[in-house]
Amino acid sequence: LLFLMRIYETEKIPEALEMVEKTLKAMADGGIFDHIGGGFSRYSTDQKWLVPHFEKMLYDNALLILAYLEAFQLTKNSFYAEVAKRTANYILSELTDLEGGFYCGQDADSDGVEGKYYVFTPDEILKILGEKDGMKFCEEYDITEQGNFEGKSIPNRIGKNSPPWDIDDLRLKRLREYRKLRTQLHLDDKILLSWNAWTIVALAKLGLVLDDSQYTNAAIKAQSFICKKMTDEKNRLFLRYCDGEIAHLGQLDDYAVYALALIALYGSTFETSYLKEAVLRAKQMIDLFEDKENGGYYLTAHDAEPLITRPKETYDGAIPSGNSVAEIVLEELASLAGEIVFRKAADRQHRFMAGQIKEYPAAYCYSLVAMTKSIYSHKELICTGTELPKELLAYYREHPAHDLSSLFKSAENERKLSEVAPFTKSYPISENTVWYLCENGNCHVPQTDFRKLNLI
Template sequence: MSDDGESPCAVPLSSTTLPSMLPTTPANSSSSYVSGKPSNEVQKMPNRLANEKSLYLRQHADNPVDWYPWTAEAFQRARQEDKPIFLSIGYSACHWCHVMERESFSDPEVARLLNEHFICVKVDREERPDIDTFYMDVCQAMTGHGGWPLTIIMTPEKLPFFAGTYFPKTDRFGHPGLMTLLREIAQLWHSQREDLLAYAQRVVNFLRHHRQPAANITSEELLKHAYEQLYRQWDPQHGGFGNAPKFPMVPQLLFLLRWWYRTGDPQALRMVDHTLLSMRLGGIYDHIGFGFHRYATDERWRIPHFEKMLSDQALLMLAYAEAFQIQRNPLWAQTVREIFQYCQRELFSPEGTFYTSEDADSAGEEGAFYLWTDAELRQLLSPPEHDFLRFAFGVEPQGNIPGRIHNHLFQTAPWDVLGEHFGMDPLELQQHWTAIRTKLLAYRQRRVPPQRDEKVLTDWNGLMLVALSVAARSLGEESFLISAQRLATRFLDQWRNHGHLFHRYADGEWAIPGMLNDYAFLLWGLLELYTTAMEPALLEVALSIAHQLRSRFWDDSRGGFCLTAPEETELPLRYRDDTDGAIPAASAVACSCFLRLSRMTGDTLWQTWAEEAFTSLPETLRHAPMAFTSWLVAYDMALGPVTEVCLLSPQPTPRFHELRTVVHRHFLPRTILLGAASEKATALFRCLAPAYANYPLESDAVAYVCTAGTCYPPVRTPTALIELLPIRSATEETPSSETS
């Protein structure tokens, strides 16, 4: 929650809270340093944000606030004028960022206070995830919560002493507004400077030491502990974990699938299945235009915050694709296709990459693009169609959103249940809905659309590369593979042209040095694409990126992966973050990739580096493992047993495709598929993976299978191969490890 009781664009997890030591003064205190005289006259400052590539920064270009982007110039001026920094972090699709911009940053009175007593800096969290991660942890440590817009006040040396999220302009519901806070802090900067500086240093020291290496994963018990925590948090009625707001939390779902695969515990699979179904039926899913909104504001997944993020689409595609490998539920495959259809229609760029997001707001109102009055629907639809929509998608005459007259569509029951109610075959009923949906989509497309943020992020596109590659295997559809190959080509061109990765592409410019997320997620995507396409050139570039990742981001002094390279010194400390949020921890993804590379190449150095990463984890892992589920996914691979399937063929013959498909269509999280499908590719593969150099290339495809150090005679038929694969059926039942 924000400081006035409103809900900002929330974050899914909170870290340990640092008790606040910030001195406080009465809200009505006055000071010779702070003018209390209201004024609407603000001198127009030079517009430093107008030419920024970030849409979010440009959205503030006309503010009367004298904004700087994050530049050395801003901090130098703060030192020269002896002023604290007012740092505001957000992103273009965030509804509450827009609210604060309209209420406060466009207001002359607020701008006068800010310009007189602070140096103001704006940051796009998607452009600078390193800055956002550090100061979000500051906010969570100080207040116990976080969200966007993120508000930080700090010294010119970037040491924070105040943190919050959204603030209204004036006091509300007993909580101070921004004007009150600015006056108080401006006074304290002069009257109690030493207290503020001491507290700021304490905050940074806390963040420096609370992530010190202390936990070494040593047994399967930690995996079980994480599962038990998730089970206790699971909502058996509505799916998901905890109370509202509810995030998809894909990293936790991916872990649960692997716990089911390891143990056969049907409850773990039920938790995932129920959550995926609840989200797919709920209003967090856009039933008309497809794709998922950011998160649900209610426990039933019905009313979302309406922004749509590329990262969410990619991760949810991945979750549904993996679940489809297990259960072959047609709805899961349909969901994968529909998410991708949305991404192609609304987020696809001419260069073959994907844009970042679509805004929550349009026409100045949150969700306006997606909502319907009952009168609109009656005008568009026939009476039987309207009656169907009322029952099947929750439409109410007075609206189904508290405090508004609008409706947001959510599916009230699965198709088989609805079919019984309407006396129709479920497939026939879906066709009936498709005709209605087509009408509504055509009408909706005439509305003012949400603004699209057209920057291209390497890390989020890396996640989409993962999703496309896994979807191609799971669904067996070449369209996903073609899109994945096109996407990979764009980023590999960048890699080859520059010798390193950049984080952001916008208006023809690659900029911002690549961070850990960029390297780790693109590496993950390349390994998944290699597993799908079996082209050793992908493994070759993946190895190069992995080596650069290790050299740029490994912390030689403390161990573990840092968010930025050593030469990037823009924060008070070189920071690391090993916890999952809405996206997986990049450090854990890097560790998983190293484990896979060790198996793929036979080079045990990758295994050694992964083991060193495990020993660098913080003590928090022991009592809150559900915040580290991506690390536990990596550890699941490390625990084994691991199966390697080396598939070699002199050309991509029908037998090669049949053998590859056997592996692709099953959920095998601890099976490494590698090899090549031509004589030239096999030669490169043998150079990259000398451990497999002695496997002979025959006249047609052959599979060599090893599990836990035991290798079997080569196999040449799908039937023989499937007998050697560690396939677990969703119908298998083992004693559940449910925790009451």
């Protein structure tokens, strides 16, 4: 879906966006989406998205937030933003540790019965909401006497034209409270670094696009959790945290997705510390995992316990592969940090992944997303001034802006930014906000009016 949206952005092929919208709308209307508590189940067992395998996974929901959020930016249809919000709210309410990390997910069954926690009968709905509101809910959410799943009903909106009930509707709150009286679903309370990093990416972007600090703050808190709880005295990342203990040295996915999360946090806050940490983790990734002879990145670090064969995963499954994420991280940092080490590493990774993609392109969609950043025109924007301009944040709220990398330089962050992106030393700071736009190596005349940049 993310690749199709990138194709729509770059090639203006309307069919690409039509496929995305049809899929996202069908998923959000179906029983795979929890219309009462938010969030998506792992997968559907039918073609209508009606009957899911009721297990909810953190990574699925994080990636779907990104898909719905980008669809909202492209179409301006608030329906997609609402689904993204409901999904994020599910993560914050059900999968968030008190210290800020995110749990793996929730099981599908309770009392030994799959889906029991989620299904209803008309009598239950009428008892909870009263006759008028109960009948309305049953009609709009397909709660029937015969049921649609083993004699009971999975709430869904397949074929309905009326708008879904508002996320803050007190009637939905009553249904959520009623559900909590049921036997609770088992919580997989492991905290995995790469899955947490995907969630940070999603929440950071959601907070930016919707201008809602609760999501940005949750992303910041989760990143702080990783720093404090999943990093050792040698500054190495660890794969898992559970019951106060870390286990297993971090693998490629942990470093690559965490670097992507730090880039997302920088893009949402323009706090230089996140960019500095992203550069550090990306350099560690290159040192620890790159196959210097054959290209690509191994799953395990050079100093990890030796295996019979050292795996190198390249295809994108339920989660984008570490190699695909590494590709996009290196491309991003080549623009943001301006260091030749990232430009060369990105080019090496593009060449390696291109060789893999030839065999079966559909298995490498996230790598193809990364390649669009190098194939199509890309812009770098440096903004100097005394405070972060609202125009810059507003632009990123309105547009996915995958073709634009932006830095903000002020007297306050000048020294730290020059350490991370040395090329910024040559950009002076004045009382007025000044915009410096470069495209494909050519820089335009500096502007003091954002509108004159003609970014669209």
